[in-house]
Amino acid sequence: MIKVKSLDKYFSDFKALDNVNLNVQKGSIYGLVGPNGSGKTTLIKHLTGIYKQDSGSVEILGKTVYENIDIKSKIGYIPDDLYFFPQYTIKGMASYYKSIYPKWNEDRYKRIKEVFKIDENRKINKLSKGMQKQVSFWLTLSSMPEIMILDEPIDGLDPLMRRKVWNLVIEDVAERETTVLISSHNLKELENICDHVGIMHKGKMLIERNLDDLKSDVHKIQIAYKNDFPVNISKEIEILHKEKRGSVYLLIVKGEREKIISNFNKYNPVILDVLPLSLEEIFIYELGGAGYEINNVIF
Numbered sequence: 001m002i003k004v005k006s007l008d009k010y011f012s013d014f015k016a017l018d019n020v021n022l023n024v025q026k027g028s029i030y031g032l033v034g035p036n037g038s039g040k041t042t043l044i045k046h047l048t049g050i051y052k053q054d055s056g057s058v059e060i061l062g063k064t065v066y067e068n069i070d071i072k073s074k075i076g077y078i079p080d081d082l083y084f085f086p087q088y089t090i091k092g093m094a095s096y097y098k099s100i101y102p103k104w105n106e107d108r109y110k111r112i113k114e115v116f117k118i119d120e121n122r123k124i125n126k127l128s129k130g131m132q133k134q135v136s137f138w139l140t141l142s143s144m145p146e147i148m149i150l151d152e153p154i155d156g157l158d159p160l161m162r163r164k165v166w167n168l169v170i171e172d173v174a175e176r177e178t179t180v181l182i183s184s185h186n187l188k189e190l191e192n193i194c195d196h197v198g199i200m201h202k203g204k205m206l207i208e209r210n211l212d213d214l215k216s217d218v219h220k221i222q223i224a225y226k227n228d229f230p231v232n233i234s235k236e237i238e239i240l241h242k243e244k245r246g247s248v249y250l251l252i253v254k255g256e257r258e259k260i261i262s263n264f265n266k267y268n269p270v271i272l273d274v275l276p277l278s279l280e281e282i283f284i285y286e287l288g289g290a291g292y293e294i295n296n297v298i299f
């Protein structure tokens with residue numbers, strides 16, 4: 001559905017995107033994550049046809065996005081910095097959307113109005129930041145996009161609104177197999193709704209994987225031995241992080257769960273717990289492996 005190959009983008013002589021590949025399947029909810037300045041918004045601006053790449057390709061539904069009005073009309077884009085015409089009311093903006101999105105759905109517009117409960121005669125620029133985000137979801141979902149690209153979509157929304165918005169997105173994916181790409185720093189919420197994640201770092205795509213596979217590949221282990229920690233074990237398994245808390249070691253280990261357990265068991269531990277890692281923890285440790293400064297990050 002969305003396919004980016006070997007994408008490079010320069011701003012003067014600064015390389016903002018470096019050989020980026022991205023693949024999003026139809027009906028998938030894809031979380032694009034990465035530290036500040038890693039290139040997420042720049043990549044998104046290529047997916048929405050705002051930027052033209054210096055090299056590589058950016059395709060949606062098998063077609064180049066840049067200067068392709070037909071493809072752009074299938075994309076619902078909520079940018080980080082929202083823009084509405086000055087002086088427009090919600091109703092006026094809805095009429096404009098209706099004129100440019102051929103699949104505009106009036107019933108849906110009325111139904112979502114009941115979710116957000118904002119007077120459609122109000123001027124959008126006079127609404128609060130969070131309310132403007134709600135309006136943006138309202139209009140985007142009513143235009144029945146095949147692809148939704150959301151850059152920091154829940155920024156500024158209160159916790160209840162965030163739930164409502166996620167429910168609307170999940171419902172849309174379930175009903176219409178919409179393809180969704182979301183960039184967000186809220187990894188806890190992304191973890192609940194995404195099936196795939198791409199982690200960016202310094203303009204590169206560090207990892208792109210199914211979230212369940214990613215989670216089954218990194219583990220948090222609490223372990224204690226009667227005697228010293230068996231140092232040789234690091235030759236057998238990949239330890240990303242190790243720290244001592246009292247007599248117990250906390251380790252972050254990469255690899256197959258069963259293989260890791262059997263390796264640790266060879267040295268007869270008195271405690272061995274294998275715990276799941278959150279997306280936030282995976283993010284931090286994977287970036288740590290890529291040279292990102294993760295010292296002083298305590299869990």
Ligand SMILES: Nc1ncnc2c1ncn2[C@@H]1O[C@H](COP(=O)(O)OP(=O)(O)OP(=O)(O)O)[C@@H](O)[C@H]1O
Nearest residue numbers: 011012014016034035036037038039040041042043
């Ligand atoms: N128009 C531009 N001109 C020059 N440099 C730019 C421009 N847009 C982005 N950059 C640079 O490209 C890099 C990536 O920026 P981008 O906004 O894509 O990051 P991001 O991952 O979205 O960050 P954040 O999480 O902080 O929003 C940054 O170093 C930024 O300064």
